[in-house]
Amino acid sequence: MIASFEKKLEKLRPMFQKIASNTYLSAVRDGFIAAMPIILFSSVFLMIAYVPNAWGFYWPTKITNYLLIAYNYSMGLLALFVAGTTAKNLTDSKNLDLPKTNQINPVSVIIAAEISFIILAAIPLKTGSDLTYMGTQGLIAAYIVGLVIPNIYYVCIKNNVTIKLPPQVPQNISQTFKDLIPLACSVTFFWILTIFFKVLTGTNLPHFIINVLSPLFKASDSYIGLSIIAAAMAFFWFCGVQGPSIVQPAVVPVMIANTAANLQLYQKGLQASHVLGMNTMDYVMNFGGTGSTLVLAYLMLSHIARSKQLKAVGKAAFIPGTFSVNEPVLFGTPIIMNPIFFIPFLLTPVVNVCLFKFFVTTLGMNSVMYTMPWTLPAPIGIIISTSFAPLSFVYVGLVLILDCLIYIPFLKAYDNTLYLEEIANEKKLVKEGNESQIISENNASLEETSSAVNLNNSKLKKQTNVLVLCAGGGTSGILAKALNKLAKDKNLPLAATARAYGQDMDLIKDMNLVILAPQMDSMKDNLKKITDKYDVKMVTTTGKQYIDLTQNGEMALKFVEENI
Structure with missing residues (x-):
């Protein structure tokens, strides 16, 4: 039965790998990764401005406004920057299919993407422009811009639809004219698209996308939606494909928009009620890494694990695991493709996020409103990102207990198998005498000597x-x-x-x-x-x-x- 289970998963793995390595999915993921410093930087100013509120301290309005300048012109323009980073990453992939002597200029692509996105997302006003959709609410439109423009450039460059100057003209001037037609085609395309949407719908594309997808945004905050997201990441990882790399690009726009909305609600004195924020995935679903494995390394160090193998894994994994680097557990145990851990690996993150929703929706706890680095220990991250909500301390304590209760039966079953194998091997060594052990020790000594020689x-x-x-x-x-x-x-x-x-x-x-x-x-x-x-x-x-x-x-x- 176990062998049949592994074979079925192995058949699915190539399909998952193909999805994960898709050029466009990779460009979206990598474009977002490139913009993460912006999110983390802006969150520092938000925390300085609003975290003291948890203890009843409020900055004067003037000070708060000064602090928010850095946020408004970084996070407030996030989609603009993501349009450029996504376009740049897709351009790098497109250039691999072009001759080295005839490449797309990434700088020109970034410029074209950002001009196009401004045309697409900025709403003209009598006294300036409404930049609402230049930030988190414009992310999906930013991805569209970032994926379309490199293709326009690719068609132009590959087919030499460019302005060619004599070879005597300096390269930097020649490159400027070479970029002119693809840049013009890109900007013109989105200019026409903007006019089309304005005439047809009375609004711009980012606003139209938000309206169309609003039911999906709400569904992702439901128990079923949250469970699917959490289980999908764990399932892909269990099959050996990095789960967040497939799931995250699809839900990042929702998570970022919800995080920003939560902060706005909190600023107005209301509950931050959107469950699926950025750190919901990092700290709640992935409590110590995909599969919520934070407790697992510590359990291996305890008396629960008797096998030498799992105790060794626990020693190697508990420090990285504390900071959500759980590959030592995933590969050392191993958990990946190990049928014994299939149920707890998928179940634990689902339980964690459903309990989090219960605390937010039913008990009235604030959800995440700041974006912290994913490497921050999850128990601390949950407390900080919810602005030290009193119930968050209770939630963290419950999660630690529940995760232990879920993993312990499966860990003990696997450990017992390993322990009995180790006992059998030791008895076999005793029966056959110490000769094998002596040879093994000599070989190890020779390997150490050889290693030292190699180093010298x-x-x-x-x-x-x-x-x-x-x-x-x-x-x-x-x-x-x-x-x-x-x-x-x-x-x-x-x-x-x-x-x-x-x-x-x-x-x-x-x-x-x-x-x-x-x-x-x-x-x-x-x-x-x-x-x-x-x-x-x-x-x-x-x-x-x-x-x-x-x-x-x-x-x-x-x-x-x-x-x-």
Whole structure:
């Protein structure tokens, strides 16, 4: 039965990987990732302005207005920036299909996208412009602009529909004229579209989209909608495909709009009542990572786990897991494709978010109104993002208890299996004598000696730059740090850096080796196109191998040497 279950999931995996690696979905996801600093930056000013309200302190109106200037001209223009970042990321993908001598100019695409979006979203007034839809409410329209314009450029550049100047003209001037026709076509297209919508509907496209999708926005805040979102992320991850990379692009506009609406309600003295905010996904559904695995590493450290394997996983995973980096648990246990954990892995995030909705809808607790970094420990993040709502402390305590109760029976069943296997193996060793153990110890000693020799006689004779890519920059940061520490200790010409996939991908051209984490395996074909373009070596990793590399600097260095 278990084998049949695994086979069925394995058949679905290629389809999920294809969805995750879709060029347009990737552009939307990566465009949003690029804009995350704007969201986090603006949230700092919001917290300074409004968090003191929880303790009865209110800034003078003049001070509050000064603090909100940074928010209004960063988060208030978020959709404008996302139009540019989305267009830029799709342009990078389109350029992979064009000759190196005839590429789309990303800067021109960004300019065209932002001009087009301003035309599309700004509402002219007698005394200026209404910028309502330049912010969170215009995100879906921003994605449309960001996905359409690179295609217009691609058609023009590929078919040489450009103004060509003699070769004697300097390159920078020639490029300006080359960009003129695709830019004009892009802006004209959205100018006509804006007029069309105004005549047909009496409003602009962003407002029209919000009205059409408002039932979907409301449905996503229901028990069923929240459960589907939470379970879908866990299900995709269970199949080995990074769940948030598929689900998040579809719901980000809703989450951001709801977070902004919650703050507005809170400012008016009303309840922040929209359940699905940005940090609802980060802290509530993914309480310690997808599958709400925060408690799992700590349970493995307790007396509940008797097997050496799970205790070792617990030691390696509890610190990263506290900061929502749960790959050590997912790959070390393993949970992915492990039928024993299928039910709790999907059920726990659903229970967490439904309980959160109960606290918000029934008990009147404020929902999330600030956007904090996803790496903040979830219990702390929930409390802060709800502006220290008193009931949030109760909610966090209940979630910790419920998550333990859900995971414990399945953990004990799996641990018992591993423990009995370990006992059987130990008895087998005793029966066969200590010869095997002695040989194993000798081999381990030889491996350590060999490793030391390799470190003293490293193959890295010239400067080597390594980029590690994972989903959120968490485990890749651990691996890069391990490599950098060893390089410093051994005085090796090695420098490693880490990024979330889709973030600062231009770095690749300066690298010698790119290591792709297993959670982003669905992106390996897309990444290969980029690394081949810059003649950079790209290697993938398996789950256990990757976690071992993050824990062992010497092994990581050996891996780099073997693959450089």
